[in-house]
Amino acid sequence: MHLPLTVGSLIDHAERYHAGTDIVSVATAGGIERTDWGTVAAHARRLASALDGLGVARGARCATIAWNNRRHLEIYFGVGAGGRVTHTVNPRLTPDQIAFILGDAGAEVLFFDATFAPLVEKLAGRVPGLRHLVLMDGRDDDAAARIEGLAFYDELLARGDRGHDWPELAETEAAALCYTSGTTGAPKGVLYSHRAIVLHTLGGNQPDGLAIRARDTVMPVVPMFHVNAWGVPYIAAAVGARLVLPGPNLDGESLVRLIDGEKVTLALGVPTIWMGLLQALEKTGSKAETLQRTVVGGSALPPSMIAAFRDRYGTELIHAWGMTETTPLGTLNQLLQKHDDLPRDAKAALRQGQGRPPYGVELRLRDEFGAPVPHDGQSAGRLQIRGHWVAAGYHGQEGGALTADGWFDTGDIATLDPDGYMTIRDRAKDMIKSGGEWISTVELENIAAAHPRLATAAAIAARHPRWDERPVLIAVPRAGETPDEAEILSIYKGRVADWQVPDRVIFVDALPLGATGKVLKTVLRDTYGDCLMADTEE
Numbered sequence: 001m002h003l004p005l006t007v008g009s010l011i012d013h014a015e016r017y018h019a020g021t022d023i024v025s026v027a028t029a030g031g032i033e034r035t036d037w038g039t040v041a042a043h044a045r046r047l048a049s050a051l052d053g054l055g056v057a058r059g060a061r062c063a064t065i066a067w068n069n070r071r072h073l074e075i076y077f078g079v080g081a082g083g084r085v086t087h088t089v090n091p092r093l094t095p096d097q098i099a100f101i102l103g104d105a106g107a108e109v110l111f112f113d114a115t116f117a118p119l120v121e122k123l124a125g126r127v128p129g130l131r132h133l134v135l136m137d138g139r140d141d142d143a144a145a146r147i148e149g150l151a152f153y154d155e156l157l158a159r160g161d162r163g164h165d166w167p168e169l170a171e172t173e174a175a176a177l178c179y180t181s182g183t184t185g186a187p188k189g190v191l192y193s194h195r196a197i198v199l200h201t202l203g204g205n206q207p208d209g210l211a212i213r214a215r216d217t218v219m220p221v222v223p224m225f226h227v228n229a230w231g232v233p234y235i236a237a238a239v240g241a242r243l244v245l246p247g248p249n250l251d252g253e254s255l256v257r258l259i260d261g262e263k264v265t266l267a268l269g270v271p272t273i274w275m276g277l278l279q280a281l282e283k284t285g286s287k288a289e290t291l292q293r294t295v296v297g298g299s300a301l302p303p304s305m306i307a308a309f310r311d312r313y314g315t316e317l318i319h320a321w322g323m324t325e326t327t328p329l330g331t332l333n334q335l336l337q338k339h340d341d342l343p344r345d346a347k348a349a350l351r352q353g354q355g356r357p358p359y360g361v362e363l364r365l366r367d368e369f370g371a372p373v374p375h376d377g378q379s380a381g382r383l384q385i386r387g388h389w390v391a392a393g394y395h396g397q398e399g400g401a402l403t404a405d406g407w408f409d410t411g412d413i414a415t416l417d418p419d420g421y422m423t424i425r426d427r428a429k430d431m432i433k434s435g436g437e438w439i440s441t442v443e444l445e446n447i448a449a450a451h452p453r454l455a456t457a458a459a460i461a462a463r464h465p466r467w468d469e470r471p472v473l474i475a476v477p478r479a480g481e482t483p484d485e486a487e488i489l490s491i492y493k494g495r496v497a498d499w500q501v502p503d504r505v506i507f508v509d510a511l512p513l514g515a516t517g518k519v520l521k522t523v524l525r526d527t528y529g530d531c532l533m534a535d536t537e538e
């Protein structure tokens, strides 16, 4: 039997077999709303029907600028299963970038949370194709007075039919659209087919993958505006998991309240979120009793974090890697049977890496000329990936994004061991090339992060008259601490080769962060990239 792999089939399953499982959603205005999969499905059907009523065509881009909440979840399914494209937009980008992205995508509808009304006011009129602006709430006369032609989500739903049938779709049609966060260049659009989303749902949720099941209460802290919240909304529907959607408040204490109050068993997010959570757990004295697992990814994991969760709270921390172009799950770190008897430290060292590919994706390493690099756990090369949910090209860009033999080059520099355990060494654009030899900024940062008087640090390549580039460490001291340069540099002794020790440490109050919380090394290089050019001797 051939049935198309569609987003509609995921929400149909949740509606048929898990209708009564609740969805907990923190409202933008505060307070908790409780709904369930049956109601989410009914609302998704109403929304698809209402969009028909507005004359929004098949394949149209319906953008969202919204927190993780139940209306956003309804839109994911109502738009995608209804034959249109859910185009999530990251509100932390600048208004210029957002206007560019909406225009580039050809967005016709924009759903937004009240938080972002001031942003939408600035956008109105700048995106010519945008025909419908929809506030994700009930009627609000003040907002209506400020934004011309504003519609209201709850009123729109009321006009839709809850018995609406999904249109028949080909699994190769697009269901979602995300833009890369632009850490290393201009944002680029990645379209996800229904098929890619469903295969990512099945592949990413295998037992050695996310392994989410109906008995779980899952809290995606990773935003629904960032690579489909790592696919969690789709996976949760496929297995009927209970969802906790944390809304706008992502500070540690709000998350602790939700974890304890709603008995969250699995939470997912970027390292900075978990730093905040660890501090809040300590402050509140919560033991996060129900939290069995957290999944962390998006940027490198601070070395002490796995141990902190394991030893203080009995929570297993699973490191994962992915990117917008890979829907996003590419690797997850779970141990194998043969690792059972390894000493604790050796296990911890293995788990620090980004993990192995699940069925559905393959990884390989290539050097800068395209020649194979051995998978020996030592040799670093450009990480390339192919698989059922890897993008072949970017929206609106001519030509594909693949190598001649059909692999996607991630722009990451990594090692792979014979079992397929991958460790990111750097992003190709961030690596430091000193006198023809490469230095990994991640390695320098991990060593700095262990210094008790530093809060965080970033290593960058600074131009150098003799060596082309040399490492410079931009360091943020812990509150109340005033470490000096020599003391910071002394921790590198014996840990890296002498020629890899940074030439200089520059202390700053904070590091510049991009829209997804990653350090903007481009900005650091612009600011400090010439700081060594005055040094002529050496």
Ligand code: ADP
Residues within 6 Å of the ligand: 180, 181, 182, 183, 184, 296, 297, 298, 299, 300, 301, 319, 320, 321, 322, 323, 324, 325, 354, 410, 411, 412, 424, 426, 427, 516, 518
């Ligand atoms: P952008 O490329 O604009 O940062 P993405 O969100 O697609 O946007 O980021 C993907 C990149 O994030 C990866 O190529 C990799 O460099 C980095 N990344 C993702 N997960 C991890 C991880 N667990 N450890 C280190 N780097 C990671």
